[in-house]
Amino acid sequence: MRTVGASQPEETARAEEPGRPAEHGRAGGAAGVKTARGTRARGTRQAQALAVALDDLPGFCSAQEIHAALRSKGETVGLATVYRHLQALTEAGSIDTIRDVSGETLYRQCGTSVHHHHLTCRNCGRSVEVEGRAVEQWAEKVAAEAGFTDVGHTFELFGVCPQCAG
Amino acid sequence: MRTVGASQPEETARAEEPGRPAEHGRAGGAAGVKTARGTRARGTRQAQALAVALDDLPGFCSAQEIHAALRSKGETVGLATVYRHLQALTEAGSIDTIRDVSGETLYRQCGTSVHHHHLTCRNCGRSVEVEGRAVEQWAEKVAAEAGFTDVGHTFELFGVCPQCAG
DNA sequence: CCAAGATTGAGAATCATTATCATTACCAGT
DNA sequence: ACTGGTAATGATAATGATTCTCAATCTTGG
Numbered sequence: 001m002r003t004v005g006a007s008q009p010e011e012t013a014r015a016e017e018p019g020r021p022a023e024h025g026r027a028g029g030a031a032g033v034k035t036a037r038g039t040r041a042r043g044t045r046q047a048q049a050l051a052v053a054l055d056d057l058p059g060f061c062s063a064q065e066i067h068a069a070l071r072s073k074g075e076t077v078g079l080a081t082v083y084r085h086l087q088a089l090t091e092a093g094s095i096d097t098i099r100d101v102s103g104e105t106l107y108r109q110c111g112t113s114v115h116h117h118h119l120t121c122r123n124c125g126r127s128v129e130v131e132g133r134a135v136e137q138w139a140e141k142v143a144a145e146a147g148f149t150d151v152g153h154t155f156e157l158f159g160v161c162p163q164c165a166g
Numbered sequence: 167m168r169t170v171g172a173s174q175p176e177e178t179a180r181a182e183e184p185g186r187p188a189e190h191g192r193a194g195g196a197a198g199v200k201t202a203r204g205t206r207a208r209g210t211r212q213a214q215a216l217a218v219a220l221d222d223l224p225g226f227c228s229a230q231e232i233h234a235a236l237r238s239k240g241e242t243v244g245l246a247t248v249y250r251h252l253q254a255l256t257e258a259g260s261i262d263t264i265r266d267v268s269g270e271t272l273y274r275q276c277g278t279s280v281h282h283h284h285l286t287c288r289n290c291g292r293s294v295e296v297e298g299r300a301v302e303q304w305a306e307k308v309a310a311e312a313g314f315t316d317v318g319h320t321f322e323l324f325g326v327c328p329q330c331a332g
Numbered sequence: 333c334c335a336a337g338a339t340t341g342a343g344a345a346t347c348a349t350t351a352t353c354a355t356t357a358c359c360a361g362t
Numbered sequence: 363a364c365t366g367g368t369a370a371t372g373a374t375a376a377t378g379a380t381t382c383t384c385a386a387t388c389t390t391g392g
Contacts, residue, residue, distance in 0.1 A: 043358090043370095044357090044358095044369095044370065044371085046370080046371070046372095047370095062348085063348080063349080064347090064348075064349095076372095077371090077372085078371060078372035078373070079349095079372080079373090080349095080350080080351090080371075080372055080373080080374090081370080081371055081372065083348095083349065083350075084350095084370085084371085099265060099269065099320075102348095103265065103269045103271075103348085103379090103380095104347095104348070105269075105348085105349085119308060119309060119312055119314055119317075121314070128312045128314075130308050130312075132304075134300075134304055135301055135304060138298075138300055138301060139323055142285060142296050142323065143285060143323060143325050146285055146294045146296075146327075147327070147328040148285055148287070148294075148323075148325035148326060148327055148328070149325060149326050149331050150325055150326045150331075151285075151323060151324065151325035151326075152323075152324050152325070153321070153322065153323045153324065154265075154320065154321070154322050154324075155319070155320070155321045155322075156319065156320045156321075157305055157308065157309060157314075157317060157318075157319045158317065158318050158319065158320075159309055159314035159315060159316055159317035159318070160314060160315050160316045160317075161312075161313070161314055162313040162314070165315050165316075209339095209389095210338095210339070210340085210388090210389095212339085212340075212341095213339095228379085229379080229380080230378090230379075242341095243340090243341085244340060244341035244342070245341080245342090245380090246340075246341055246342080246343095246380090246381080246382085247339080247340060247341065249379095249380065249381075250339090250340090250381095253381095269348090269349090269379085270378090270379070271379085271380085
């Protein structure tokens with residue numbers, strides 16, 4: 001498993017507070033930015049918590065890590081819900097996803113919505129966004145030459161960042 | 167599941183000799199190109215069959231597909247063995263691997279041992295090897311600028327090939 | 333022919349991600 | 363406030379690819 005900068009107390013107390021009634025469903029006072037159908041971006045307590053968590057995490061991290069981070073902060077969010085929101089956010093273009101070497105999907109909040117790629121530290125997950133106009137163009141050219149259509153690409157850079165190297 | 171261009175006759179007519187006792191272990195007369203330890207490239211019946219299968223398949227395909235192809239040809243090779251050889255061959259550099267969109271690993275026999283990338287048809291799996299000197303250099307430059315070291319990259323192009331498009 | 337070591341393969345074990353589905357919270361009417 | 367409708371949640375089961383386990387089997391050297 002990769003390790004991320006954020007602390008991940010492994011012995012997270014599994015037993016919830018005894019008296020606490022099982023919380024469920026949407027949060028109490030959340031404003032609720034309702035989108036058309038199915039996915040409201042951050043109306044619920046869980047969505048809000050996830051957004052905050054993504055803000056805090058420095059680089060790319062897996063859904064499981066995010067879930068663990070939420071847990072360790074005291075938030076109670078189901079793993080399934082984490083995946084759901086992550087997926088929705090990805091589709092909405094609010095966050096970036098990459099695949100690490102083992103095939104795990106890593107997520108990260110992303111500023112720009114324009115297409116770009118990442119140079120990610122394989123140790124701490126921190127990443128730099130790189131704008132790859134050159135690569136895009138090259139890819140299109142190559143594809144066109146081969147007669148391929150409807151071309152997409154995946155491109156990721158992994159390395160060790162200055163901090164982790166030093 | 168993806169579909170591969172090559173036909174995969176499900177009920178291949180080739181019923182081997184009826185009396186065939188359950189074969190196990192290494193093949194009878196195989197020459198046996200023994201490598202240092204653990205992995206002999208193609209000494210066994212299973213390894214041989216796998217090599218042939220890889221030769222036949224036109225493009226990238228998953229371990230499971232290769233396993234299925236072997237099955238349908240009448241070869242009896244365990245899935246675990248397929249994975250084992252695929253992994254060994256990959257480490258040896260004899261075959262290429264890429265990750266498709268769903269995270270599955272796809273394998274393909276590869277001619278050159280020099281570093282290159284692929285433009286793969288997401289419909290039939292056929293692929294073209296593209297030499298990406300430009301990309302390599304660009305990647306290195308970007309990485310260096312960001313101060314990252316020990317940089318590697320993944321780069322894949324997916325599209326629809328002329329045949330599948332027409 | 334025998335012992336030692338390599339290889340195989342069926343099935344169990346992992347592990348990330350999805351699907352289920354009963355429960356719950358929010359919203360708009362009434 | 364009460365209520366019905368609907369979206370969201372989360373515990374858990376299911377999926378699916380890949381790896382691990384280990385007894386059975388094969389090959390080879392002597």
